[in-house]
Amino acid sequence: MVEPGHYGYQQPPPPPPPPPAPPQPLPMAVIPRVQYSQAQVHQRGSLSSDLCRDFSRLCNVQSTTATTPTSTSTCSSAPSSGTTFKWRLDAPEFVPLAMRQKESTGTVSVEQTNVMQYFLWELVNWLSQLYMDPAKYELIARQISGQLNCCVRTEHDLAAVVDKFFDVCMSYPHFSYQAARLSGHFNAQFTGCPDAPDLFRKLLLRRCHAELENRSTLLDSDQLAPRLHNFVIFLSELAAQTEQGAAPNEFALDALLELLEELLARQSDAHLRCALTALKCSGAMLLRHAPDQTRRLFAAIDDRSFLQRQSSSVLFLAKTLANCRRQWEQSAEQLRSIAEACESARDVAESVANSLLDHSDGVHYGPDGQPLTSEESDFLAEFDNNEDLLMAEAYEKFLMMVNTNNNQNR
Structure with missing residues (x-):
């Protein structure tokens, strides 16, 4: 075995670290039990004022460990961890719904x-x-x-x-x-x-x-x-x-x-x-x-x-x-002249349309059912029924004459 100080001596490895201590459980708060008489139990009911009074009493109570002496007899046997707890009055479960909404x-x-x-x-x-x-x-x-x-x-x-x-x-x-x-x-x-x-x-x-x-x-x-x-x-x-x-x-x-x-x-x-x-x-x-x-x-x-x-x-x-x-001013004058021209053109168009509407007697149709112009309707209006018959006979004679001439030419 090579002694320290000589050639070839090796330092021994360090000892392993000690194992970690197990985690301590969190301390628990001790809630004192509030004792009521039989008459108080019947009188309390579900009044919110009494309930808020109980919560305020609980919030003023402090629970300590067994090593720390307390003024409450029910807390003397609580497990000791050296931590003090205090109840909060503004905890969500203690605040009424109306107050939470506000x-x-x-x-x-x-x-x-x-x-x-x-x-x-x-x-x-x-x-x-x-x-x-x-x-x-x-x-x-x-x-x-x-x-x-x-x-x-x-x-x-x-x-x-x-x-x-x-x-x-x-x-x-x-x-x-x-x-x-x-x-x-x-x-x-x-x-x-x-x-x-x-x-x-x-x-x-x-x-x-x-x-x-x-x-x-x-x-x-x-x-x-x-x-x-x-x-x-x-x-x-x-x-x-x-x-x-x-x-x-x-x-x-x-x-x-x-x-x-x-x-x-x-x-x-x-x-x-x-x-x-x-x-x-x-x-x-x-x-x-x-x-x-x-x-x-x-x-x-x-x-x-x-x-x-x-x-x-x-x-x-x-x-x-x-x-x-x-x-x-020049632009306004041009716009004014354009507006006046449009106004005059609109007046002329309206007057022409109104004159046509005033002189219009409706739509006239011929014997074959086709619409006629105003000149054709005026021409037909000049002849009475007898003249219409004479014209029809003359037209038939004209057609017969045309057919005769065509046959002779053949």
């Missing part, structure tokens, strides 16, 4: 609130991304409308979404066109509420009305003026886009005209540029649906005293608007 309703409301908060946060992110990259409009519009239908279930939630959408859109400059497109898309695609058809637009117009009521504050503040300018351009885009499918909304039309008059009355370059831009966007629509008020606005812009005291940028916009107005 808790479930409260849980659902809390979950819906969390879902709405997350959706509003996502809405701000999507709108910011669309502002930075307008080419992704189709993708972002589908994403927002899909999440809107999944998350919104009540009109109150939709009103919160409209408020957030409006505030975000009014905070971004040059975003009014995309905001108006999104408004029409959401109004057409939203199906989350029972009153979903046209609900988004109704709530949006309500929010616009609240913004219109606050216009005096926005006009007097230099810091809030850009928000008002974005709101005016948004109204012009909204009215112009809704006019493509139907008549523009009456509130949007009146609010836009009112704001344009107030902006033109101010001698500020920013207000004037906003008014001229809005007229350039929706001037053709305003001329069709509110021609008198729109012409008054154009007359105020064409005033020489108004143009002499304006800056070069305002003059450039006014010149551009004048060119656009000239094109609108």
Whole structure:
């Protein structure tokens, strides 16, 4: 045997680990037995108040191990494991059904609130991304409308979404066109509420009305003026886009005209540029649906005293608007001439048709049952029955003569 320290000595293997200890059984709680007298048993019945009182008594009882002394005599012989248990009053089996329904309703409301908060946060992110990259409009519009239908279930939630959408859109400059497109898309695609058809637009117009009521504050503040300018351009885009499918909304039309008059009355370059831009966007629509008020606005812009005291940028916009107005008037004149031509052609066709109907005496048929023209029927009407017989005899003689000539030629 080679001793340690010499060449060829090998270290003996380590001893095997000790076997694991067997798992200890979980301690069991000892439920004390509640003793009732015979009279109490008859009086208790099935009253829920007594049952809840018993549960509260049980919840205040603590069962301990044999090594830990307890104040309850029935628990002194319980097995010892060093763990203390306490009954919970909010355990599902101890809570009445009505209380469980209330808790479930409260849980659902809390979950819906969390879902709405997350959706509003996502809405701000999507709108910011669309502002930075307008080419992704189709993708972002589908994403927002899909999440809107999944998350919104009540009109109150939709009103919160409209408020957030409006505030975000009014905070971004040059975003009014995309905001108006999104408004029409959401109004057409939203199906989350029972009153979903046209609900988004109704709530949006309500929010616009609240913004219109606050216009005096926005006009007097230099810091809030850009928000008002974005709101005016948004109204012009909204009215112009809704006019493509139907008549523009009456509130949007009146609010836009009112704001344009107030902006033109101010001698500020920013207000004037906003008014001229809005007229350039929706001037053709305003001329069709509110021609008198729109012409008054154009007359105020064409005033020489108004143009002499304006800056070069305002003059450039006014010149551009004048060119656009000239094109609108030419297009309106062409459309008017086409409409008048169609109207006159329709009147002529109606008069001819009515004259034919007035002079028509019905359909006439000949002896063979075939319909006759009006000239043929008039020709036949000139002869009476005797003349008809004479004509028939003459016709028979003519046929006999023709047959005789044919036989002679043969």
